[in-house]
Structures are given as C-alpha cells and as structure tokens.
Amino acid sequence: MQGLSLESPFFTFFLRLPEGRWDLFARDAAQIEEARLGAGVRAKAGGLRWNGRMEGAEVVHHGLEHTLHGPVHLARLRVPSEGIAFSVEFAACLERPLFLWRIGLENAGAETITVDTIDLLQLGPAAQGDDHAQRRGQATPTGAVRLHADPGDLAFFTNGFQSWSYAGTLGPGDRMPRTRLGPILWPENPDTPVSRRPGDFVAHMFGVLVDRTHRSGLLAGFLAQRQAFGTLQARLARYAPSLHLWAHGDQAELQSGRMLQTDWACLQPVAMDSLDPLAPYLDAVAVENGVQADRSAPVGWCSWYKYMKAVSEREIDSNLSWAAGHQATIPLSVFQLDDGYQAPDAEFLETNDRFPDGLGVLARRVSSQGFLPGLWLAPFITAPRSAFARRHPSWILRGRHGLPANAGSTWNVLSRGLDVTHPEVVDWARRMIRSAVHEHGFGYLKLDFLYAGVLEARRHDPTRTRAQALDAMLRLIRQEAGPDVTLLGCGCPMGSGLGVFDAMRIGTDVAPAWHPTYFGTQFFFRPEPTFPAVRNVLRNTLARMPLHRRWWINDPDCLLIRQEDTRLTPAEVQTLATVLALSGGSLIVSDDLPALAEERVEWLARLLPPLQGRAHVLDALDTDRPTEIVLEQQGPAGRWWLCAVLNWDEAPRSMPIDLRRFGLPEAATYLWADPWQRQAGVSTSSTLYLGSIPGHGIALLAVRPGSVDPVWLGDTLHVSQGHAVRQWETDGNRLQALLGMGRPRSGTAWIWLPAQPRAAELDGLPLGWQRAGEGIFAFDLHLGNTSRLMIHW
Ligand code: 9PG
Numbered sequence: 001m002q003g004l005s006l007e008s009p010f011f012t013f014f015l016r017l018p019e020g021r022w023d024l025f026a027r028d029a030a031q032i033e034e035a036r037l038g039a040g041v042r043a044k045a046g047g048l049r050w051n052g053r054m055e056g057a058e059v060v061h062h063g064l065e066h067t068l069h070g071p072v073h074l075a076r077l078r079v080p081s082e083g084i085a086f087s088v089e090f091a092a093c094l095e096r097p098l099f100l101w102r103i104g105l106e107n108a109g110a111e112t113i114t115v116d117t118i119d120l121l122q123l124g125p126a127a128q129g130d131d132h133a134q135r136r137g138q139a140t141p142t143g144a145v146r147l148h149a150d151p152g153d154l155a156f157f158t159n160g161f162q163s164w165s166y167a168g169t170l171g172p173g174d175r176m177p178r179t180r181l182g183p184i185l186w187p188e189n190p191d192t193p194v195s196r197r198p199g200d201f202v203a204h205m206f207g208v209l210v211d212r213t214h215r216s217g218l219l220a221g222f223l224a225q226r227q228a229f230g231t232l233q234a235r236l237a238r239y240a241p242s243l244h245l246w247a248h249g250d251q252a253e254l255q256s257g258r259m260l261q262t263d264w265a266c267l268q269p270v271a272m273d274s275l276d277p278l279a280p281y282l283d284a285v286a287v288e289n290g291v292q293a294d295r296s297a298p299v300g301w302c303s304w305y306k307y308m309k310a311v312s313e314r315e316i317d318s319n320l321s322w323a324a325g326h327q328a329t330i331p332l333s334v335f336q337l338d339d340g341y342q343a344p345d346a347e348f349l350e351t352n353d354r355f356p357d358g359l360g361v362l363a364r365r366v367s368s369q370g371f372l373p374g375l376w377l378a379p380f381i382t383a384p385r386s387a388f389a390r391r392h393p394s395w396i397l398r399g400r401h402g403l404p405a406n407a408g409s410t411w412n413v414l415s416r417g418l419d420v421t422h423p424e425v426v427d428w429a430r431r432m433i434r435s436a437v438h439e440h441g442f443g444y445l446k447l448d449f450l451y452a453g454v455l456e457a458r459r460h461d462p463t464r465t466r467a468q469a470l471d472a473m474l475r476l477i478r479q480e481a482g483p484d485v486t487l488l489g490c491g492c493p494m495g496s497g498l499g500v501f502d503a504m505r506i507g508t509d510v511a512p513a514w515h516p517t518y519f520g521t522q523f524f525f526r527p528e529p530t531f532p533a534v535r536n537v538l539r540n541t542l543a544r545m546p547l548h549r550r551w552w553i554n555d556p557d558c559l560l561i562r563q564e565d566t567r568l569t570p571a572e573v574q575t576l577a578t579v580l581a582l583s584g585g586s587l588i589v590s591d592d593l594p595a596l597a598e599e600r601v602e603w604l605a606r607l608l609p610p611l612q613g614r615a616h617v618l619d620a621l622d623t624d625r626p627t628e629i630v631l632e633q634q635g636p637a638g639r640w641w642l643c644a645v646l647n648w649d650e651a652p653r654s655m656p657i658d659l660r661r662f663g664l665p666e667a668a669t670y671l672w673a674d675p676w677q678r679q680a681g682v683s684t685s686s687t688l689y690l691g692s693i694p695g696h697g698i699a700l701l702a703v704r705p706g707s708v709d710p711v712w713l714g715d716t717l718h719v720s721q722g723h724a725v726r727q728w729e730t731d732g733n734r735l736q737a738l739l740g741m742g743r744p745r746s747g748t749a750w751i752w753l754p755a756q757p758r759a760a761e762l763d764g765l766p767l768g769w770q771r772a773g774e775g776i777f778a779f780d781l782h783l784g785n786t787s788r789l790m791i792h793w
Contacts, residue, residue, distance in 0.1 A: 002016065002017045002018070003015050003016045003017050004017065004059060004062065004075055004077075006073045006074070006075055006090060006091075006092045007073060007092065008072075008073055008092035008093060008094050008099075009027075009094065010026060010027055010092070010093070010096075010097040010098075010099075010269070011024055011025065011026055011027070011092045011097075011099050012024070012025045013025075013090060013092055013099065015054075015075070015090065017054055017057055018053060018054050018055045018056070018057065019036075019053060019054070020036055020037060020052040020053045020054035020057075020079075021034040021035065021036050021052070021143065022034075022035050022036070022090070023035070024099060024267065026097070026099075026218075026267075026269040027269075029147070029216050029218070029269040029271075030145065030146065030147050030216070030217070030218040030267075030269050031144075031145070031146045032121075032123060032143065032144070032145050032146075032267070033143050033144045033145075033146075034142065034143030034144065035121055035122065035123055035142075035143045036051070036052035036119075036122055036142060036143065037050075037052040037088065037103060037119055037120060037121075037122075038050055038051055038052045038117075038118075038119035038122060039084075039086070039103065039105060039115075039116075039117070039118045039119060040115075040116035040117050040118075040119075040249075041084065041105070041113045041114065041115050041116060041249075041254070042113060042114045042116060042251070043083070043109070043111060043113045044111055047116070048082065048083070048084070048113070050081050050084065050086065052119075052122075054077065054079045054088075055079075056079070056080055057077045057078065057079045057088075058077065058078045058079075059075060059076070059077050060076045060077065060078055060087075061074065061075065061076040062074075062075045062076075065091070067091070068287050068288060069093050069096065069098065069100070069284050069287060069288070070093055070094060070095040070096065071093075071094045071095065072091040072092060072093050072094060072100070073091065073092045073094065074089060074090065074091040074092075075089070075090050075091075076088070076089045077089075080108070083107070083108055083109035083113070084105055084106065084107060084108055084109070084113070085105075085106040085108045086103060086104065086105060086106075087103070087104035087106065087259075087261070088101070088102075088103055088104075089101060089102055089104075096280045096284070097268055097269055097280050098266055098267070098268050098280055098281065098284055099266065099267045099268075100223070100264045100265065100266050101120065101264070101265050102120075102261060102262045102263065102264050102265060103118050103120065103247075103261070103262050104259050104260070104261035104262075105118065105254065105259065105260045105261075106257070106258070106259040107254045107255060107256050107257060107258050107259075108257075109256060110256050111256065112253050112254065112255045112256065113253070113254050114249070114251045114252060114253050114254065115249025115250070115251065115252050115254055115260055115465075116249050116251065117191075117246045117247065117248060117249055118228065118246060118247040118249060118260075118262050119244070119245070119246045120230075120245045120246060120247065120262065120265040121220060121243055121244065121245035121246075121265065121267075122142050122143070122244050123142065123143045123144060123145045123241075123242060123243045123244070124142070124143070124144055124145060124235065124237070124240050124241055124242030124243060125142075125235075125237075125240055125242060144240065145209070145218065145241055145242075145243050147209065147210070147211040147214065147216055147217060147218060147241075148211050148213075148214040148216065151211060151238050151239055151241075152211045152212060152213020152214050153171070153172075153211065153212040153213045154171075154172055154209065154210065154211055154212070154236040154238060154241060155169050155170060155171045155172075155209075155210050155212050155236070155621070155622065155623075156169065156170055156201045156203070156207060156208065156209055156210070156234045156236060157169045157203070157207055157208035157210065157543070157620070157621055158170065158176075158201050158202065158203035158204075158207050158234075159203050159204055159205055159206055159207060159221075159494065159543075159544070160188075160203075160204060160494070160530075160540075161188050161189040161192075161204040161229075161451070161493055161494070162186075162188075162189075162450075162451045162491055162492055162493045162494060163489065163490055163491050163492050163494070163504065163505035163506060163507070163508075164186065164491055164505070164507065164508040164509070164530050165188060165204070165530060166529045166530055166539075166540070167506075167507075167539070167540050167543035167544050168539050168540070168542075168543045168620075168623075168624025169208075169210070169543070169620065169621055169622060169623055169624050170201055170624060171199075171212075171236070171623075172198060172199040172236040172238070173198050173199070174198060174199070175195075175196060175197070175198050175200075176194050176195060176196075176200065176201050176202060177529035177530075178194055178529070179528060179529065179530065179531075180524070180527070180528065181528070181531075183406055183408070183409075183414070184408070184409040184414075185408055185409070185530070186407065186408030186410070186449075186451060186491065187406060187407065187408055187451070187455060187456075189204055189229060189231065189248075189493075190455070190456035191248055191250070191456065192204075192231050193233075199235060199236035199237070200233075200234075200235050200236075201233070201234045201235075201236075202231055202232065202233050202234075203221075203231070203232045203233075203234070204229065204230065204231055204232075204493075204494070204495075205221050205222055205225055205229075205230050205494055205495045206219060206220065206221020206222065206230075206232065206266075206281065207219070207220060207221065207232040207234060208220075208270055208278070208621060209234055209236075209241060209243060210270065210272055210621050210622075212272070212622055215271070215272040215273050216269065216270060216271060216272060217269075217270035217272055217277075217621065218243075218267060218268070218269055218270060219266070219267065219268040219269075219270050219278060219281050220232050220243055220245050220265070220266070220267055221245070221265070221266055221281065222245075222247070222262075222263045222264065222265055222266065222495070223263055223264040223265075223266050223284055223285050223288040223289075224263040224264065224285065224288050224289055224495060224498065225263060225467050225471075225493065225494070225495025225496055225498070226263055226289075226467060226468065226471045226495075226496075227247070227260065227261060227262055227263050227465065227467060227468060228247035228248050228249060228250070228260075228262055228263065228465045228467050228468075229247070229248045229250075229454075229465070229466060229467045229493065229495070230245065230246070230247050230248070230262075230263070230265070230495075231245070231246055231248065232244070232245045233245075245265060247262040247263070247265075248465065248466065248467070249465060250456075250465045250466045250467075252462065252463055252464055252465045252468075253462045253463045254463070255463065258463070260465070263288075264288065266281060266284065268280050268281045270621070272621050272622075275616050275618075275663060276546065276616060277621060278546050279546070282546055282547060282550045282551070283550060285498065285550070285551060286498075286550045286551055289498035289499040289551075290499045291498055291499050291550070291551055291552065293502075293548075293549045293550060293551065293552055293553060295486070295502050295553065296610075297503075297553045297584060297585055297586050297587060297610045298333070298334045298444065298486060298488070298502075298503060298553065298555075298586045298587070298588065299331070299332055299333050299334065299586070299587045299588070299608060299609065299610060300332045300333055300334025300335055300336060300371070300372070300374065300444075300587075300588050300589075301319060301323060301332055301334070301335050301336065301588065301589055301590070301593065302336045302338055302374075302446075302558050302588045302589075302590045303315070303316065303319075303336065303337050303338045303340070303590070304338035304339060304340075304376070304558070304590055305509075305510060305511070305512070305558050305560055305590035305591075306562075306565075306590055306591055306592050307340065308339075308340065309339060309340040309411075310340060310354075311337070311338065311340040311341065311354070312354035312355070313354060313355050313356065313357060313362065315592070316337060316362065317365075318592075318593075318594055319335075319592065319593045319594070320335060320365065320366060320369055320371070321369075322593040322594045323335065323369070323371065323593060324369040324370065324371075326593075326601075327370060328743055328744065329605055329743060329744060329745075330601065330604060330605055330608065331608055331609070331743065332371065332589070332608075333371060333372055334371065334372045334374045334444050334486075334588065335366045335369075335371035335372065335373060335374060336373075336374030336375065336376065336444060336446060336588070337359075337362065337373075337374065337375055337376060338376040338446070339376050339378070339448070340354075341354070341355045341359070344386075344387070345386065345387030345388070346388065347387075347388060347391070348431075348432060348435065349432065349435055349436060349440065359375065359436075359440045359442075360439065360440045360441065363375075363440045363441040363442050364441060367441060372443045372444050372486070373441060373442050373443060373444065374442060374443070374444035374445070374446060374486075375436055375440075375442040375444070375445055375446070376445075376446045376448055377432065377433075377436065377445060377446070377447055377448065378447070378448040378449040378452075379418070379429045379432060379433075379447060379450075379477075380417055380418045380420060380429075380449060380450060380452040380453035380473075381407050381410060381415050381416065381417060381418070381448075381449040381452035382396070382415060382416050382418065383410075383411060383413050383415055383416070384404065384413060384414065384415065384416050385413070389416060392424070392425075394419075394422065394424075394460075395418050395419055395422055395424060395425050395428075396416045396417070396418065396419070397416065397417040397418065397419050397452075397455050397457035397458075397459070398457055398458060399456065399457050399458070400458065404416050405417055405455040405456060405457040406455070407449070407451075407452040407455055408452075410449065415452070416452075417452035417453060417454075417455040417457070418452065418453060419453075419457070419459055419460050420453040420454075420469050420470060420472075420473040421459045421460045421461035421464055421469045421472075422459075422460040422461075423460070426473065426476060429473065429476075429477065430476055430477070430480045433445070433477050433480040433481050434480045437480070437481050437482065437485050438482075442485075443484070443485055443486065444485065444486040444488070445481065445485060445486070445487055445488065446488045446490055447477070447487060447488065447489055447490065447492070447501075448490040448491050449490070449491045450470070450474075450489060450490070450491055450492040450493070450496070450497075451491050451492065451493055452491075453469065453470050453473060454466040454467070454469065454470050454493060454496075467493075467495075467496065470493060470496045471496055474489075474496060474497070474500045474501075475500060477500070478500050486502045486503065487500065487501045487502055487503070488501060488502070488503040488504070488505065488555055488586070489501035489503070489504045489505065489552075490504075490505040490555075491505070492504060492505070494506075497551075497552065498551055498552070501552050502552060502553060503552055503553040503554070503555045503585075503586050504547075504551065504552040504553075504554065504555060505555045505556075505557060506540055506541065506544040506547065506554045506555065506556060506585075507536065507537045507539070507540030507541055507544070507556060507557060508530040508531065508532060508533070508536045508537060508540065508557070509532035509537075509557060510532060510533075510534060510537045510557040510558050510559075510560055510576070510590075511532035511533050511534065511560075512560050512562070512565065512566035512567055512568055513533060513534065513566075513567040513568065514533060514534045514535050514567070514568065514572050514696055515533055515535055516528040516531035516532065516533040516535075516536070517533070517567065518531075534560075534568065534572060534575075534576050535648075537556060537557050537576070538575070538576070538579050538646075539624055539625070540556075541554070541556040541579055541580070541583050541585075542579065542617045542620055542626045542629070543617075543620055543624065543626075545583055545614065545615060545616070545617050545620065545629075546614065546616075546617075546620075548583060548584055548585055548614045549584065549613075549614050550614075553585055553586055554583055554584075554585035554586070555585055555586040555588075556579070556580050556583050556585050556586070557588075558588045558589060558590035559576060559577060559580055559587060559588065559589045559590070559604075559607070560573070560576065560589075560590060560591060561573055561577060561589060561591055561596065561600045561603055561604050562591040562592065562595065562596060562600060563596070563597045563599070563600050564595065565592075569694075569695075569696065571694040571695065571696055571697035571698075572696045572697070573600075573603070574603070574676050574697065574698060575646060575696055575697055575698040577603060577604075577607060578644055578676075578698045578700045578719070579629070579644075579646070579698070580607075581607045581610065581611055581719045582611065582615040582629050582631050582642065582644060582700075582719075583614075583615060584610060584611050584612065584613055584614055584615065584631075585610075587607060587608070587610050589604060605745070606675075606716060606717070606718055606719050606747075607719050608718075611631065611633075611642075611719060611720055613631060613632075613633075614631075615629050615630060615631035615642075616629070616630050616631070617629050618630065618661060618662070625648045626646070627645055627646045627647070627648070627655065628643075628644070628645060628646075628661065628662065629642075629643070629644040629645075629646070630642065630643050630644075630662040630663060632663065633702075633720055633721075633722055633723070635720075635722050635723055635725055636725055636726060636727050636728045637711075637712040637722055637725040637728040637737075638704065638711075638728075639704070640702050640703065640704045640714075640721070640722055641659075641662055641663065641664055641702070641703045641704070642700065642701070642702055642719075642720070642721065643657060643659070643662045643700075643701045643702075643703055644698055644699065644700045644701070645657055645693065645698065645699045645701075646693075646697075646698045647693040647694065647695060647696065647697050647698070648696070649695055649696075650695045650696065651695050652692040652693060652694050652695055652697075653692055653693055653695075654689065654690070654691065654692040654693070655690075655693055655699070656687050656688065656689050657687065657688040657689075657690070657699075657701070658686065658687050659686045659687065659688065659703060660686050662703070664686070664703060664705065665705060666686070667686075667705035667706055668684065668706060669682055669683065669684050669705070669706030670682070670683045670686065670688070670703055670704070670705060670706060671683075671703070671704050671705075671706055671711050671713045671752050671776070672688060672701045672702065672703045672704075672713065672714070673701065673702050673713040673714025673715070673721060673750045674690065674699055674700065674701050674714070675700065675702075675714060675715065675716045675719075675721060675748075676697075676698070676699070676700055677690075677691070677699070678716070678748065679772070679773075680713050680714065680750035680772050680773055680776050680778070681773045681774075681776070682706065682752070682773060682774045682775065682776065688701070688703075700719070701714075702714035702721035702722060706752075707752075708754060709730045709754070710728075710730055710735045710751060710752060710753050710754065710791070711751065711752040712725050712728065712737075712749065712750075712751055713749075713750040713751065713752055713776065714749075714750055715747055715748060715749040715750065715781075716747035716748050716749075717741060717745050717746075717747040717749065717781070717783070718741060718745070723741070724739050724740060724741050724745065724749075724783065725737060725738075725739060726738040726739060726740060726786060733754075733755070733792060733793050734790065734791070734792050734793075735751075735753075735789070735790065735791040735793075736788070736789070736790050737788070737789040737790075738786055738787075738788060738789075739781065739783055739786065739787050739788075739789050740783050740784065740785050740786030740787055741783065741785075742785055742786070743785060744782075744783065744784055744785070745781075745783045746780075746781065746782045746783065747780075747781060748778050748779065748780050748781070749778070749779050749781055750772055750773075750776055750777070750778050750779075751776070751777055751779060751791070752775050752776050752777075753775060753777060753791065753793050754775070754793060755793040756793060757769055757777060757791050757792065757793050758792045758793055759791070759792045760779065760789070760790065760791045760792070761788075761789070761790045762781060762782070762783075762787055762788070762789055762790075763784065763787050763788055764788070767779060767781075767789075768780070
C-alpha cells in the first residue's frame with residue numbers, strides 16, 4: 001500500500017496515498033481508522049469541496065523537526081487541487097502524548113474565494129439530519145474512532161465557546177444543554193449545529209470523548225484559536241461513535257496568492273483516572289500561546305452582584321471605607337467598579353450623575369486607600385438606540401441583509417456588536433483603554449461581552465476570520481494597557497484570551513440563589529444551563545478547573561457571602577466559598593461589606609490569602625455534577641490533603657470518602673478535621689464515613705496520615721487548614737510551634753497528641769483545650785501576626 005508513516009513512543013500514524021485517509025494508533029488506547037481531511041470554499045463559479053484526497057501530493061518534508069512542543073516526527077505534504085494548493089502537516093510529538101496536524105489553504109487561482117469550513121477530522125457516521133455534515137458532503141459513513149475493543153459507557157466532556165457557556169461531561173442519554181430563552185440570551189458560536197438528540201454534542205476549541213467503563217478517552221481540539229474558531233462534534237453511539245473537528249472559515253475572503261493556515265489540531269489519549277488527565281494538551285496550549293500564568297490571583301471587591309446597574313459613588317465609598325478599615329484582618333487588594341457608572345449617551349468614559357466626581361477621582365480615591373482600582377468596560381457591545389450607536393452606524397456588525405446582528409438581550413434590549421476590524425473601532429477601543437489605564441489610573445480592567453466582537457456578520461475587513469479579527473483586537477488592547485495592568489476577560493471566546501488576559505471568567509454569572517431564579521421564581525428558569533446561579537457557577541468552575549494557572553488565572557466569578565438579600569442557605573454559601581477557594585482562582589467578594597454579619601466576615605477571613613496551586617476534580621470527566629475535589633498541601637507541619645465532597649442534592653446525604661481515590665498514601669490511621677462542621681477524628685479505615693452533608697453542602701476535610709508525633713489536623717484559621725503553622729518542633733514530650741497568618745487571626749485548631757496535655761501556652765500565657773476525639777484536642781487560638789504555641793504532655 002502506498003503511503004507515509006510517522007512513529008513516536010506514543011503513536012503510530014499511517015497516511016494512505018492517494019486516498020488521503022489516515023490511521024492513528026495510540027499505545028494501549030484509542031484508535032482512529034480512515035480519518036480524512038476536507039475543506040469547503042466558495043468561488044464565483046460556485047462551491048468547491050476538497051474531500052481530502054491527495055492525488056498528486058508531494059511530500060515536502062518527512063523527518064525530525066524541533067518545535068515549541070519538543071522534537072516531533074513531521075510530514076509536510078503539498079496537495080494541488082482545483083485552484084487551491086493545500087499544505088498538510090502531521091506531527092507526532094516524541095516527548096509527550098500529542099499528535100498534531102494542520103491544513104493550509106493557498107488560493108492558487110486568480111480570483112478571490114471565501115472559506116467555509118476546514119475539516120480536520122471526520123470519523124464515524126454523520127448524524128441523521130445533520131445538515132452541517134451533509135453540507136460538507138459527509139453523509140456517507142467514513143472512518144472510525146475506537147476507545148476500546150469492547151466499547152463501554154461513553155461520555156463527552158464539552159468545553160463551551162465563551163466564558164459563560166456550559167462546560168461539563170454528558171452521557172449518551174443527555175441532550176446538549178441549551179437555553180430556552182432563544183435569541184434573548186447571548187448568541188453562542190454561529191455555524192455550529194446544536195442537535196436536540198440525546199448523545200449528540202458540540203464542544204468548542206476542545207472536547208474529550210471518554211469510555212467510563214474502561215476509564216480511557218481521547219481529547220480532540222486545537223492548540224490555539226488565533227486563525228479560526230474550532231468546533232468538535234461528537235455522537236455517542238456505543239459501537240460507532242462520531243467525531244468531527246473543524247475550523248470555521250467564516251466566509252473570510254482568501255485573495256489570490258493568500259494562504260489561511262489552521263491552528264494546530266491536536267489529539268491526546270486520556271487516562272481518566274490519572275490525577276491530571278488533560279495536562280499534556282492544556283500545557284501545550286499554554287506553550288503555543290506564550291502564556292505566563294505566574295501572577296497571584298486577584299483578591300478584592302466588585303460592585304456588580306449587590307448594586308448592579310444602580311451602583312453609586314456613595315456605595316463605592318462606604319464599601320471602600322469598610323475595606324480600608326478592615327485591611328489588617330481582611331486583606332483585599334482589588335477594588336472594582338462594575339457596570340452602571342456610564343452616562344446614558346457616553347462615547348467614552350463619561351459617568352452618569354450617580355458618579356459626579358468622574359472616574360479619575362474615583363480611581364485616585366481607591367488607590368489612596370491602598371487598593372488597586374478596577375474598572376468594568378464592555379468595549380464591543382452597545383444598546384441599539386444608544387447615542388453611541390446612532391453616532392457610529394458603520395461600527396455596528398450587520399448580517400448579510402444589512403440587518404444588525406443580535407448580540408443578545410443584555411440590558412432588556414437586543415444589543416449590538418461592534419466590528420473590531422473597523423479602523424475607527426480599533427482606534428476608539430485603543431484610546432479608551434489608554435485613557436482608563438494611563439489617564440485615569442485603573443490598574444485592573446474587566447473587559448466584558450467580548451463575544452459581541454465575533455458575531456456572525458459581514459466585516460469591514462472581509463479577509464479576516466472572526467478568530468483573527470478578535471485576536472488582533474485583543475492583542476492591541478494588551479499593548480495599550482501595558483504589561484503591568486491586570487486584564488480580566490469576560491464573556492470572552494475562551495481560546496482568544498490566551499496570552500492576552502491574566503484572568504479569565506470561566507463560567508456564567510453568580511447570583512444569590514442556587515438555581516436560576518428570575519423575579520423570585522424558579523418556574524421555567526430553573527433548568528437554564530447558563531443563567532446566573534450558584535449551581536451553574538460551580539459546574540463550570542469544576543469542569544474548567546484544570547485550565548487554572550495554565551491558560552490564565554481562572555475567575556469563577558464573585559463570592560456572595562452575605563446573610564441577607566440572598567436565597568442561599570448557609571450550607572450553600574459554604575459550598576460556594578469552598579469551591580472558589582479550592583479552585584485557587586480570583587477571589588472577589590461582591591456584597592455590601594458594612595452589612596456583613598460577623599460570622600460571614602469570619603468566613604471571608606478564612607479564605608485569605610487564596611490557596612496556591614490547582615485542585616483536581618476527580619470525577620470531572622464522568623459527570624457534570626462532580627463531587628470529589630482534592631488539593632495537596634505542604635508546609636512545616638508536613639503534607640496534607642484537602643479533600644472536599646459536594647452534595648448536589650436538595651436533601652442531606654452521607655457520602656463515604658475513599659481516601660485512596662484522593663491520592664492519600666496507605667496508612668494505619670488517618671487524622672481528619674472538618675472546619676465547617678467543627679469536628680475532627682481518627683480513622684483506621686481508608687474510607688471515611690462522616691455524618692451526612694447538608695443539601696447543596698460540602699464537606700471540606702484536611703486529612704493526614706497518623707503519626708507517633710503531634711499532628712496539626714486542621715483549623716478554622718485558614719481554608720488551607722495548615723498554613724498558619726510556620727514552625728513545628730517536637731522535643732521529647734513537648735511541642736513548640738510558631739503560628740500566624742501575618743495578621744491577627746482567631747480560630748480553633750485541632751491537634752493530635754500522643755497523650756493528654758498537661759499544660760499549654762500561647763505567647764507565654766496559659767491556654768485551655770477541649771477533648772475533641774481520640775487523642776485529639778481543640779485549642780481556641782487568638783494569634784497575633786505570629787504567635788508561639790507550647791504544649792506539654
Ligand atoms: C454587567 C455584568 C457583570 C457580570 C458579567 C456580565 O445576557 N445577559 O443579559 C447578560 C447580562 C449580564 C451579564 C451576562 C449576561 O453579566 O458577567 O459579571 O459585569 O455583565 O452588566
């Protein structure tokens with residue numbers, strides 16, 4: 001058989017020529033057979049399809065090459081076709097389990113053509129009634145993807161198009177979550193068919209097909225979204241699943257002699273039970289996009305979820321004074337004004353009469369109190385009848401028939417998107433960023449509704465795909481802002497934010513209710529997958545946890561910790577607080593700070609500073625209601641594991657905790673503490689059976705293997721349950737420890753001791769204790785910046 005092959009320690013690849021079909025065998029895992037490429041373009045004379053055949057293909061290169069992703073075995077082919085020269089590259093990474101490929105389209109004819117889709121992977125039968133597939137001439141069955149010789153229970157992890165879009169794992173009986181609010185809600189990625197059939201799913205940029213029985217899977221996606229947005233369609237037919245991966249050409253014009261090359265497509269075999277199953281792909285994306293996610297997570301306050309559009313200077317001031325007055329115990333750093341300050345006919349950064357002093361004065365006031373001033377901007381969206389829209393009709397994105405493209409019903413009107421390829425829009429956006437940062441002094445910008453720049457529409461520059469248009473604009477924004485400003489992307493097509501944003505919203509808006517609620521009712525709204533609600537925020541935060549500190553700092557949206565003006569039960573607030581804390585992402589509280597009850601201030605204090613690292617969600621590839629989260633910690637008092645178990649049910653539930661699943665080493669005994677329930681214990685079994693977890697509640701345990709020496713089990717001082725310990729020394733029957741969070745803190749600590757204590761002192765003063773379990777003693781501590789603890793037994 002004619003063809004070409006590539007080998008790596010992870011894959012064997014074979015391309016048949018001239019058919020252009022290819023096979024990929026991952027070691028002990030997924031197999032792909034007879035995959036093929038394709039492309040659709042339009043010329044004056046009509047549509048043109050390349051069905052992936054490689055007649056007359058010339059192999060331009062076949063050998064070792066060094067890339068950003070390490071050494072690869074690479075094959076580069078040139079495939080002439082009617083008027084188009086395709087260049088196709090396949091690369092097997094030698095040092096990581098990644099297989100990469102991409103397609104270039106060069107217009108070799110004299111006339112301009114437009115690009116429809118570029119198909120990188122077509123496997124399995126097309127879904128019945130799948131117009132999209134039919135349009136791509138793909139109604140006939142093509143190749144196959146197999147995860148296991150004897151297929152088990154399949155599922156699909158879908159990544160949503162933009163920040164607010166659904167992300168999570170769905171099974172064969174599930175339907176692709178979609179809104180019932182239609183065009184009222186923001187538009188999703190255009191040109192993406194969303195099937196109503198169970199087991200038929202789409203994902204954006206990447207998705208993962210898994211076999212839940214055999215615990216293995218296959219990730220397919222793109223390493224970047226700079227050239228074209230990418231979509232993955234999956235159908236979970238047990239014996240003949242389908243995968244289609246394509247790049248959106250968006251009808252961008254390709255002039256004679258011009259080339260459009262897709263971002264790298266990527267396949268990665270997935271071991272579902274490894275702690276970090278998507279790591280090779282996620283790391284490669286970071287490298288490909290030059291991401292540096294080394295900043296600390298933003299911690300602060302945001303005006304939106306308490307005041308919404310009615311926010312005024314007075315409320316900013318009262319919260320600012322509270323935050324300044326509590327700086328010693330509640331160390332916040334960012335203070336961000338959200339939507340609601342703009343003048344009704346604002347062109348630029350003019351404020352309304354609730355902000356008589358203007359933004360510059362406000363920013364200076366925030367800075368002078370020691371905070372980083374933050375500002376919300378939505379540079380690519382406008383209300384249809386705004387003065388702004390009337391002044392700049394040519395800036396508004398319009399569809400084929402000249403009607404304005406719908407950007408969703410943002411503020412109770414169907415809003416409009418701006419053409420980010422229009423030089424005047426570019427200029428205006430740059431001036432606005434420059435002014436916000438360099439004239440007004442905002443060091444933190446939340447850039448919102450960014451998807452509105454990539455609506456399906458005609459553009460001033462018709463040669464750019466939507467992805468290219470947004471990419472260019474966002475990079476200019478970063479340039480204007482400068483490297484030091486913290487940029488948060490929101491409502492942003494996920495891949496476009498890579499290498500631009502320090503932080504990225506990774507889910508829908510939070511709200512002071514578990515389920516979607518509108519004007520006090522859940523009726524009709526409750527199933528909404530992306531309507532503001534804690535449930536929806538938690539789902540996306542858990543699903544997109546592994547992106548954190550790889551692609552950017554994840555922003556799970558704000559913490560609502562208030563006790564009033566909320567429908568959240570105390571258990572639900574604890575769940576939100578715990579998941580946000582474990583995510584390690586931005587920690588922005590959005591309450592009326594002076595109105596917080598003492599207990600809630602105390603809960604907030606425990607979350608600061610944010611945890612380092614990135615938690616693992618053990619069942620995120622199994623379900624969109626994952627229950628198990630783990631984050632390993634280390635400090636002077638040794639190693640410990642933060643293990644959280646989430647109860648999605650309304651009713652209380654007891655949930656056994658299998659510590660081996662959480663990665664704890666074998667041990668004769670385990671010691672645990674549970675700060676929310678204020679309990680601690682010893683277990684001789686590696687499965688913990690605690691009392692029941694409240695409805696929508698969470699158990700957050702610090703777990704450590706037992707020892708013969710004293711053990712710090714956990715505490716209510718900090719969510720880490722151990723970082724208050726600075727030094728920990730045992731000498732005979734005496735423990736000496738240095739404790740402190742660098743600020744005054746009070747709380748309870750649970751300590752295991754080899755025997756009953758005889759005396760304890762904190763900073764030289766006698767300290768009492770209570771027995772809290774077998775060998776476990778609870779100490780109420782009032783710590784200074786640092787304090788000395790001494791215990792005798
Ligand atoms: C300000 C808010 C907050 C929030 C953002 C974003 O479809 N909608 O009508 C819709 C409205 C608001 C919204 C998302 C969707 O929220 O996520 O944090 O900044 O804008 O208007």
